[in-house]
Amino acid sequence: MSSGFFYVLQDEARILFVDDDPILRAFAQVNLATPSTQVDLAEDGAAALDCLRGARYDLVLLDLEMPGIDGFEVLTRIRSDPALKDVAVIVQTGREDVEAIDRCFHLGATSFVMKPLNWRLLAYQIRYVLRAERWTAGGKAAA
Structure with missing residues (x-):
């Protein structure tokens, strides 16, 4: 394979990146947005829910530890909303305790990644999940 730069995320997608850290939000925009992948940003759970009510997303990258509505509650609301329940959610957090991991998957997380984020690996994981x-x-629709 060539060592030249290429975009990992080549499929058309709209991603919502939710994190209270403004630096991580800026990094997400720089590292994940491509000509075919749009990345929207939300600074907390309330903003994320507003974004989700106003647009269709293919995937949500969701931080757990945020002021106000935390990631656990956002995930719970996504999975309980018929219009949102099928959106892929990758939880991204610095928490690596078994309780947090189990709780995320129990609430319906699609995947789980640890901070600090390796942006290239995250892009591959997003591509895989999408x-x-x-x-x-497609398989459900054909059945």
Whole structure:
């Protein structure tokens, strides 16, 4: 494979990146947005829920530890909303305790990544999750 730069995220997608850290939000925009992938940003759980009510997203990258409405509550609301329940959610957090991991998957997280984020690996994980979700949806639609 060539060592030249290429975009990992080549499929059309709209991603919502939710984190209270403004630096991580800026990094997400720089590292994940491509000509075919739009990245919207939300600074907390309330802003994330507003974004989700106003637009259709293919994937949400969700921080757990935020002021106000935390990531656990956002995930709970996403999965309980018929219009949002099928959106892929990757939880991204510095918490690595078994309780947080188990709780996220119990609440319906699609995947889980640890901070500090490796942006290249995260882009590959997003690509995998999006393709798996689309394949599954296509299989359900064909059935």
